[in-house]
Amino acid sequence: MKVLYVDDEPFIREVASIALELDPAFEVRAVESGSAALRLLNAEDWQPDVILLDVMMPELDGPATLARLRDDERYASTPVIFMTARAQARDHEPLTRLDVRGIITKPFEPTSLAEEVRRLLQA
Numbered sequence: 445m446k447v448l449y450v451d452d453e454p455f456i457r458e459v460a461s462i463a464l465e466l467d468p469a470f471e472v473r474a475v476e477s478g479s480a481a482l483r484l485l486n487a488e489d490w491q492p493d494v495i496l497l498d499v500m501m502p503e504l505d506g507p508a509t510l511a512r513l514r515d516d517e518r519y520a521s522t523p524v525i526f527m528t529a530r531a532q533a534r535d536h537e538p539l540t541r542l543d544v545r546g547i548i549t550k551p552f553e554p555t556s557l558a559e560e561v562r563r564l565l566q567a
Contacts, residue, residue, distance in 0.1 A: 527547075
């Protein structure tokens with residue numbers, strides 16, 4: 445499963461990548477911003493099966509990146525899962541109205557991150 449992980453925090457990006465790659469079925473590419481994700485997707489012949497997208501990022505946040513992805517027919521139906529440090533239900537509620545498979549709250553449990561991604565994709 446090809447996973448694109450987008451997060452502006454280098455440490456979180458590294459931990460998530462390592463955690464996901466513990467599952468031998470996951471191939472992970474990680475980038476530092478929504479803009480970098482769009483550049484990667486436009487420049488390479490690599491299509492992710494799922495995109496994990498941080499909500500709060502400078503320049504182009506998660507919802508804005510999602511909107512750009514949905515405007516591109518190649519990624520209009522690619523499953524997206526938001527990652528956010530905001531744990532309150534009132535913070536999640538507006539995000540659930542967007543076209544995403546689910547929300548994973550940070551800090552996440554590294555040992556079960558791949559399992560959580562699989563669970564959300566099956567929902």
